[in-house]
Amino acid sequence: MKRQTIILLAVLVAFSLTGLIFIQVYWINNALQINDQQFRYQANRALDVVVSQLEEKELIDRIMKEIGDIPPDSITAIVSAQSSLARKIDGYNPISGIHFTVWPPEQNDPEAILIEDDRSIISPDRLNDYISETFPESEFDESGAGIAGRVSNKIVSVEVIMESILRETPELSQRIDNEYLNSLLRNSFDNAGIFLDYEFAVRTGNSRVVYNSPGFTYSSGPNIFIRQLFPNDPVPGQNLIHVYFEKEKQYKFLQIGSLGFFSMTFTLLLILLSAGTFIVIFRQKKISEIRNDFINNMTHELKTPISTIFLASQMLSDKTISDEARNTDNLARIVSDESVKLKYHVEKVLQMAAFDSARLRLNPQSLSIHVLIDKAIAGFELQIAGRNVTIIRNYKADNSVAMVDEVHFTNAISNIIDNAIKYSDSDPHITISTHNRGSMIVVQIQDRGMGISKENLKHIFEKFYRVPTGRVHNVKGFGLGLSYVRKVIESHGGRIKSESTPGKGTRFIIHIPKQS
Numbered sequence: 407m408k409r410q411t412i413i414l415l416a417v418l419v420a421f422s423l424t425g426l427i428f429i430q431v432y433w434i435n436n437a438l439q440i441n442d443q444q445f446r447y448q449a450n451r452a453l454d455v456v457v458s459q460l461e462e463k464e465l466i467d468r469i470m471k472e473i474g475d476i477p478p479d480s481i482t483a484i485v486s487a488q489s490s491l492a493r494k495i496d497g498y499n500p501i502s503g504i505h506f507t508v509w510p511p512e513q514n515d516p517e518a519i520l521i522e523d524d525r526s527i528i529s530p531d532r533l534n535d536y537i538s539e540t541f542p543e544s545e546f547d548e549s550g551a552g553i554a555g556r557v558s559n560k561i562v563s564v565e566v567i568m569e570s571i572l573r574e575t576p577e578l579s580q581r582i583d584n585e586y587l588n589s590l591l592r593n594s595f596d597n598a599g600i601f602l603d604y605e606f607a608v609r610t611g612n613s614r615v616v617y618n619s620p621g622f623t624y625s626s627g628p629n630i631f632i633r634q635l636f637p638n639d640p641v642p643g644q645n646l647i648h649v650y651f652e653k654e655k656q657y658k659f660l661q662i663g664s665l666g667f668f669s670m671t672f673t674l675l676l677i678l679l680s681a682g683t684f685i686v687i688f689r690q691k692k693i694s695e696i697r698n699d700f701i702n703n704m705t706h707e708l709k710t711p712i713s714t715i716f717l718a719s720q721m722l723s724d725k726t727i728s729d730e731a732r733n734t735d736n737l738a739r740i741v742s743d744e745s746v747k748l749k750y751h752v753e754k755v756l757q758m759a760a761f762d763s764a765r766l767r768l769n770p771q772s773l774s775i776h777v778l779i780d781k782a783i784a785g786f787e788l789q790i791a792g793r794n795v796t797i798i799r800n801y802k803a804d805n806s807v808a809m810v811d812e813v814h815f816t817n818a819i820s821n822i823i824d825n826a827i828k829y830s831d832s833d834p835h836i837t838i839s840t841h842n843r844g845s846m847i848v849v850q851i852q853d854r855g856m857g858i859s860k861e862n863l864k865h866i867f868e869k870f871y872r873v874p875t876g877r878v879h880n881v882k883g884f885g886l887g888l889s890y891v892r893k894v895i896e897s898h899g900g901r902i903k904s905e906s907t908p909g910k911g912t913r914f915i916i917h918i919p920k921q922s
Contacts, residue, residue: 416684420680426676427673430669430670430673433669437666441658442658445600448600452594452595452598453633457633457636460635464636579616582617602653603653604619604651604652606618607619608645608647609645621652622648629651629654630649630650632646632647632648708748710744711748715744715745718737718741719741721737722737770811771811771812773808773812775803775840775849776803778812778816782816782819782823783797783823786824793833794833796835802840803847805842806920808847808918808920808921809921817894818894822914826851826912829912830853837853838851842920846900846917846920851913852913853913855911858912863904866904900916900919902917
């Protein structure tokens with residue numbers, strides 16, 4: 407798949423995920439707004455119920471107070487059936503000896519007299535008839551007036567009581583029972599499905615605080631619900647109740663429930679999976695390009711010695727060339743050298759293939775690191791002479807003995823020196839130094855070559871990776887050397903890192919555990 411196609415797919419997926427995120431955010435925001443509206447509606451309805459019950463309780467209490475001025479041995483308060491008050495006080499009996507009823511007791515009862523628990527409930531229109539039927543005329547003449555007066559005293563008209571109530575309005579502090587108001591609020595909110603702790607305050611029209619709960623504050627944050635108290639007063643005041651819920655926001659989020667949580671979780675998971683998928687795709691694409699480059703380089707590296715061997719063998723077999731012109735010894739040396747190169751390349755490929763399937767097998771011995779470095783340098787005598795290479799040894803490690811595999815460790819050092827020579831434009835200059843640090847032997851190999859950029863430096867130990875130079879055929883290799891070096895050093899329990907500045911050179915720092 408072409409890189410442009412992968413990029414196009416990544417853009418389309420990113421666009422789709424962005425749209426999905428936008429929809430999810432819109433849905434959650436819309437759900438929160440709806441939930442907020444429902445909460446406000448429920449809270450306001452609950453406060454309306456509290457205000458209504460509070461006003462109703464005050465009205466009934468004041469009626470009972472007015473009735474209490476008359477001897478309550480057998481008092482009947484008569485309320486018209488058409489009155490709205492009838493629905494509120496029907497059957498109210500808080501004080502022994504006082505009875506409320508709605509006249510008539512039953513809509514279809516033509517009787518105007520009801521005897522209940524030794525109480526006489528009498529319609530005002532039938533009072534005189536009741537007196538005439540109960541007492542004979544002779545008796546009525548003597549005592550009728552007294553009986554009528556006593557019966558009239560026991561019939562209390564609510565209309566008369568209301569006139570007394572409307573004449574005066576007590577102070578707000580006298581009209582509010584804080585404990586009763588708190589219980590009304592709790593019951594009303596519970597009935598509305600709002601099981602949250604709340605704070606409230608009661609204020610008069612001149613902003614004087616009559617009462618506030620211990621935790622009440624007017625600081626900004628939660629929504630404050632405000633309702634007018636006693637709105638049906640003859641002269642309505644600005645008495646207000648303020649209520650807010652500390653954990654209102656948390657409650658609203660919880661109301662959305664697990665659906666919103668799982669929606670966000672799966673959306674995030676989808677984003678991570680999509681990003682991970684395209685990261686893998688780009689990495690595989692990069693690996694594919696590196697492998698193709700490796701195959702091309704390997705073909706070139708193997709083709710050169712094969713062609714040389716083929717030409718040398720043709721010259722040796724050509725009978726038309728005289729023995730003197732053929733120079734058999736020189737051709738035999740060429741065949742031998744190219745065969746060694748061919749074997750070296752093949753062994754490198756086979757060795758890296760073995761690393762993928764099994765752990766590197768070492769034959770550790772107690773050896774001096776300085777001796778192994780000198781041995782590695784000795785292998786570059788021809789290159790040192792041909793390219794004017796300078797290698798400076800700066801050995802400062804007092805204890806250079808470590809348990810290492812002679813062949814693999816020497817090859818690792820050789821690979822680093824080989825790279826330092828190959829990636830230097832002219833007159834390579836290499837400094838190899840050692841010193842002890844704790845339980846480690848530190849080996850530093852510094853060159854003055856072309857250097858490596860930060861972007862490429864973090865990939866140099868990857869298999870098949872080659873630092874681009876702009877002249878691929880000028881620096882030959884498979885991209886296996888530094889990968890092999892890292893595997894060897896780590897197999898010895900050590901570590902390797904690199905530092906480089908483009909145009910100034912590269913430094914490799916190796917830490918190897920010294921022998922106890």
